[in-house]
Amino acid sequence: AGTLDEITKRGELRVAVQTQGPPFSLVGAAGERTGSSVELAELMAKEMGVKITFLDFDWDGLIPALLSGKADLLVADMTPTLARAMKVAFTKPYMYTGSTVFTKADSKFKSTEDCKAKGTKIAVLLGATGEKEAKTAFPDADIKSYKGGGPLLLDAVNNGQADCGVNDVSAVKGQSTAYPAGSFTIMPDMLSKEPLAFATRYDEQDLLTWMNLFLDQVSLDGRLQKNLDYWVNSDDWKKDH
Amino acid sequence: MLENFSFRTIVEYLPLFGQGLVTTVWLSLLSFAGALAVGIVLSAMNLQRGWLFRVPAKAYIDAVRATPLLAQLYFLYFGLPRLGIILPELVVGILALSLNSGAYVAEIIRAGILSIPRGQVEAGVASGMTYVQRMRLVILPQAFKVTIPPLLGQAIVLVKDSALLSLIAVAELTRAGQLLASDRFMPAEGFVTIAAFYLLLYYGLKGLAALSGRWLGLQPARSSI
Amino acid sequence: MTNPSKGRTGMIEFRGVNKWFGALNVLKDITLSVEPREVVVVCGPSGSGKSTLIRCINGLETIRDGDLVVDGQRLGDPATNMTRLRTEIGFVFQSFNLYPHKTALENVTLAPIHVRKIPRAEAEKAGRELLAKVGLADKVNAYPAQLSGGQQQRVAIARCLGMRPKIMLFDEPTSALDPEMISEVLDVMVAVAEEGMTMMVVTHEMGFARKVAQRVVFMDAGAIVESGTPDEFFSHPKTDRSRAFLSKILRH
Amino acid sequence: MTNPSKGRTGMIEFRGVNKWFGALNVLKDITLSVEPREVVVVCGPSGSGKSTLIRCINGLETIRDGDLVVDGQRLGDPATNMTRLRTEIGFVFQSFNLYPHKTALENVTLAPIHVRKIPRAEAEKAGRELLAKVGLADKVNAYPAQLSGGQQQRVAIARCLGMRPKIMLFDEPTSALDPEMISEVLDVMVAVAEEGMTMMVVTHEMGFARKVAQRVVFMDAGAIVESGTPDEFFSHPKTDRSRAFLSKILRH
Amino acid sequence: MIWQQLQSLAGSYPLALRGLGMTVMLSLISLVLGTLIGFGLGILRTGGNRLISGLIGAWVDLIRGTPFLVQIFLIFFILPELGIELDAFTAGIIALTNLAACFICEIVVAGIRSVPTGQVEAALASGLSRWHRMRQVVLPQAMRIVLPPLVGQYVLLIKDSSVVSAIGLTDLTRVGWLVVQRVPNGLLVFFLVGLGYFIVCYPLIMLARRLEQRMGAAHGEVQL
Numbered sequence A: 001a002g003t004l005d006e007i008t009k010r011g012e013l014r015v016a017v018q019t020q021g022p023p024f025s026l027v028g029a030a031g032e033r034t035g036s037s038v039e040l041a042e043l044m045a046k047e048m049g050v051k052i053t054f055l056d057f058d059w060d061g062l063i064p065a066l067l068s069g070k071a072d073l074l075v076a077d078m079t080p081t082l083a084r085a086m087k088v089a090f091t092k093p094y095m096y097t098g099s100t101v102f103t104k105a106d107s108k109f110k111s112t113e114d115c116k117a118k119g120t121k122i123a124v125l126l127g128a129t130g131e132k133e134a135k136t137a138f139p140d141a142d143i144k145s146y147k148g149g150g151p152l153l154l155d156a157v158n159n160g161q162a163d164c165g166v167n168d169v170s171a172v173k174g175q176s177t178a179y180p181a182g183s184f185t186i187m188p189d190m191l192s193k194e195p196l197a198f199a200t201r202y203d204e205q206d207l208l209t210w211m212n213l214f215l216d217q218v219s220l221d222g223r224l225q226k227n228l229d230y231w232v233n234s235d236d237w238k239k240d241h
Numbered sequence B: 001m002l003e004n005f006s007f008r009t010i011v012e013y014l015p016l017f018g019q020g021l022v023t024t025v026w027l028s029l030l031s032f033a034g035a036l037a038v039g040i041v042l043s044a045m046n047l048q049r050g051w052l053f054r055v056p057a058k059a060y061i062d063a064v065r066a067t068p069l070l071a072q073l074y075f076l077y078f079g080l081p082r083l084g085i086i087l088p089e090l091v092v093g094i095l096a097l098s099l100n101s102g103a104y105v106a107e108i109i110r111a112g113i114l115s116i117p118r119g120q121v122e123a124g125v126a127s128g129m130t131y132v133q134r135m136r137l138v139i140l141p142q143a144f145k146v147t148i149p150p151l152l153g154q155a156i157v158l159v160k161d162s163a164l165l166s167l168i169a170v171a172e173l174t175r176a177g178q179l180l181a182s183d184r185f186m187p188a189e190g191f192v193t194i195a196a197f198y199l200l201l202y203y204g205l206k207g208l209a210a211l212s213g214r215w216l217g218l219q220p221a222r223s224s225i
Numbered sequence C, D: 001m002t003n004p005s006k007g008r009t010g011m012i013e014f015r016g017v018n019k020w021f022g023a024l025n026v027l028k029d030i031t032l033s034v035e036p037r038e039v040v041v042v043c044g045p046s047g048s049g050k051s052t053l054i055r056c057i058n059g060l061e062t063i064r065d066g067d068l069v070v071d072g073q074r075l076g077d078p079a080t081n082m083t084r085l086r087t088e089i090g091f092v093f094q095s096f097n098l099y100p101h102k103t104a105l106e107n108v109t110l111a112p113i114h115v116r117k118i119p120r121a122e123a124e125k126a127g128r129e130l131l132a133k134v135g136l137a138d139k140v141n142a143y144p145a146q147l148s149g150g151q152q153q154r155v156a157i158a159r160c161l162g163m164r165p166k167i168m169l170f171d172e173p174t175s176a177l178d179p180e181m182i183s184e185v186l187d188v189m190v191a192v193a194e195e196g197m198t199m200m201v202v203t204h205e206m207g208f209a210r211k212v213a214q215r216v217v218f219m220d221a222g223a224i225v226e227s228g229t230p231d232e233f234f235s236h237p238k239t240d241r242s243r244a245f246l247s248k249i250l251r252h
Numbered sequence E: 001m002i003w004q005q006l007q008s009l010a011g012s013y014p015l016a017l018r019g020l021g022m023t024v025m026l027s028l029i030s031l032v033l034g035t036l037i038g039f040g041l042g043i044l045r046t047g048g049n050r051l052i053s054g055l056i057g058a059w060v061d062l063i064r065g066t067p068f069l070v071q072i073f074l075i076f077f078i079l080p081e082l083g084i085e086l087d088a089f090t091a092g093i094i095a096l097t098n099l100a101a102c103f104i105c106e107i108v109v110a111g112i113r114s115v116p117t118g119q120v121e122a123a124l125a126s127g128l129s130r131w132h133r134m135r136q137v138v139l140p141q142a143m144r145i146v147l148p149p150l151v152g153q154y155v156l157l158i159k160d161s162s163v164v165s166a167i168g169l170t171d172l173t174r175v176g177w178l179v180v181q182r183v184p185n186g187l188l189v190f191f192l193v194g195l196g197y198f199i200v201c202y203p204l205i206m207l208a209r210r211l212e213q214r215m216g217a218a219h220g221e222v223q224l
């Protein structure tokens, strides 16, 4: 019996999420779990006709949860690198984003070039692809890896503990809304263009096939675009959450 | 996760773990030195008769003991910049560990001093020593002996606590494991390796405690009842 | 070694001294004068206040009312420098209280070096002589834990003598000792007495009292009940309480 | 109270017993027999092995070679139930070792209730009687810390008697006591001896030895050097070592 | 801005309460179980059996010497590979109980060893069995030494319980992490988290100090 049979029998889709912050995965004011990825996962469960259970881990627990079979799939704003794909099976990308540089609005670092100066303190997220990219893009800089999610990067830059931050552009945009408008300068140029994808195990080929089909379907019928427009490409979600 | 356990990858990451280990060791050493300094000052304040020094010292010790190191770390890390003090992460980390462990060290020192028999104090008094002389010549040398083992116990705690500094971007031992977990998605390899290194440090410190006990001529514990 | 003091008054003068522990009146209206070079033995039942009495003399306990004048200085008087005064008074404890982290010699020289500010070399020379005097020339570098009880107590006596005190106080110096070690300590005490030291000794060793004491003081329930020469006291105790006490300690 | 045992052999029989602490031979070839109802006093200098000797009898120390037979049972024999045997042997310690968290009565009844399985009410009745016998009828509910040393040691003796032992061992029962309290404890011990208990007593109280002991055993450096009636031993000690020892403890 | 953040924080109080509840629940259950097991281990460890005592010693060392995070991972993620499937709460309880038991074992051992030899000998001499020696004589006296550090250890364990958030339990610390996503003010959020722990832990610290003073007074603590 395949994973899909199991899910049907169980009547429950178990999804591991990491609550990295808006817009992909967050906990709303009333404690409700929501975000772009979260809603997509909910949509998946609806299409499967089962109920959904979110397993909320921090970064340390996310991969073990998937690998140990505690979760069927993993929904986070995760970049499918080739190294990672040696261990888990990624779906096809459902959106493209990329890392960007941001600074405090009144900072003396005005452009990505400025940040290449020797000794610039650059905040990145531990384990995120931005960490790797910052290392290549700013070889002379002082890279600082933080744990605990994108908002803490903004906080570090805002407090002056770092000169610039490097993170996924959608995350930066989504998360900077918690600050007064114009607190940060987000550089227009991207360090990289990266896909985002969901992950599952290689022994769950049936589920992987189904998820890929799901992504095809929702992009064809516009539901994916609607989700992204609401969460990623605008601030609309702020009104409701 | 275990069936594909990859020793090869661990070996590949070993230099990184090595660096992390070195960082953990020296930042623990510095923090412990700091903790001793903080602890000595606090216990001196705590042993005063007057409330002026004793009360603040007690309050500080209680506050530190009753709250998690994580909260203390962030309190310093996010709080200091609001006062316009921007320090490198490592410094903040060492400061946080020193201030945290210092409270526990203070309690250990106080207990050590109070464990010295009353007769020792009286012998000092009777031969006309001043308070400072008594402390320096009679009480502290003896208290030192009894505090060494619990102090090394606190050092073990401190080494493990230093893992928390990975949160504020200090590249110590734990972080090396996390890197392995996130780059290669090999959490088992990452964390088991970390555990092995911490265990190594633990046995090192424990051995030191046993040795110091023997050097200082402390009685080995009775083995059975 | 001694330094007989200023004329008229006694070396130690209790005048109507009272002391309380909470509600307990442990010293009741004590009046007692000890002359220079006099040896006074204090005895009495347990809890009668003997230790408290001699601990007041060097200020290990403080008194509530009455006067206590030691070597011409009134205790409790702001003009009296207690730390100074204590250097003139040696105190030997029942439980020795040697510093366990110091050798015999270091125990003896610690206070002379740090309190009397005597140069180390000189203090050590004097210390060795004192240890030889109490029969421990070969134990100079031994730690207290390596010494028998009797040896420890002799080091403790040497430690006091090292300060060249005018007065020596002993609080049951032999009662924590094995019987065969008692005499070696008493012998040293007899020698110190014979050199003319002013001494107050709490003890039940009646042989010692007969041999060197000029006076025996019997205490009960915080008061001095009887006081006299050893002969008088042992042969003709005047009160029922002292008779009862003597019968108990001399019977076995 | 006693229960004279099986015929020929002594109640306690040491035959060629040796004991080592590491390289130290603390008991050297000890041969000694104690008859039922006999009272034996053991004396000797500190460190001579007196405590070790009597601690072997109830198995607080184990012996390396030789035979030790107590009440007909050979120690170290797998057939011997040590816990059972110990209930037949009372042991009184120098430092009393009362249970500080139990009252005098609870100290006395603990073992009878839990070991002898005597009903609580009955054990308490017997306990009160025993405490009355040692003169502490009014201290039944006092905790050890509220009792003087002499009182504590009397409770400790009552605690042993509560088990109705065949043998009582005493390890310097009075040497941690103030002088005036010694006689109250010795009086109780004399009473126990006079009821016909088999006793081995390590003590330096020579008055007690003269009064109740049938035999005095003198130990030195782990060996029994001399053994005889009290009169013989005190008046005509045979060896130099015993003479030297007696002169020290009897002098003061 | 602070005002706006405070408002936003106020909205999260049900989440915070749930987190606090989780922390208290986890701690309470595992401390009770850990105390029982810890006493058992401590008693066995001081017993005569060298093998058992050695095994317990090695286990305690292993647990004390490795990060708690790793222990919790092994229990939650690796045990399933041996066929032992646990939900996060149970796994958290097991991991914390084990940790508590190991630390408490050490405290109990120290307490038992602090009881004067004479007490044990007195009990031996009157023929009390090992169980009665422990129950009636040794443990009641060891408690004086055990209690203050035991309560102190509780405080440390309550704080250690925050590590369970790694396996997906939403305890007080985890709530802090979640809230800081929306209200990116680390200082404020973790100050409040610290306050939450303080409310739970401070009474215990006071209790430990009171116990220590009571025991100290009984021993005649001195002024210098």
Ligand SMILES: Nc1ncnc2c1ncn2[C@@H]1O[C@H](COP(=O)(O)OP(=O)(O)OP(=O)(O)O)[C@@H](O)[C@H]1O
Residues within 6 Å of the ligand: C021, C022, C024, C026, C044, C045, C046, C047, C048, C049, C050, C051, C052, C053, D178
């Ligand atoms: N620090 C104290 N606090 C309260 N009471 C005390 C203190 N020290 C002594 N006492 C009490 O004061 C009384 C006298 O004590 P002290 O030690 O002077 O007697 P003592 O004659 O030396 O007895 P012993 O022969 O037992 O040494 C006793 O009742 C004792 O309990």
Ligand SMILES: Nc1ncnc2c1ncn2[C@@H]1O[C@H](COP(=O)(O)OP(=O)(O)OP(=O)(O)O)[C@@H](O)[C@H]1O
Residues within 6 Å of the ligand: C178, D021, D022, D024, D026, D044, D045, D046, D047, D048, D049, D050, D051, D052, D053
């Ligand atoms: N547990 C032990 N380990 C090593 N040596 C010991 C131990 N107990 C006693 N000894 C040594 O054995 C010797 C005999 O000791 P024991 O206590 O039997 O002497 P004792 O005659 O009772 O002396 P005391 O009069 O001082 O009580 C001493 O040299 C002592 O140091």
Ligand SMILES: [Mg+2]
Residues within 6 Å of the ligand: C050, C051, C052, C171, C172
């Ligand atoms: Mg006294």
Ligand SMILES: [Mg+2]
Residues within 6 Å of the ligand: D050, D051, D052, D171, D172
């Ligand atoms: Mg002995």
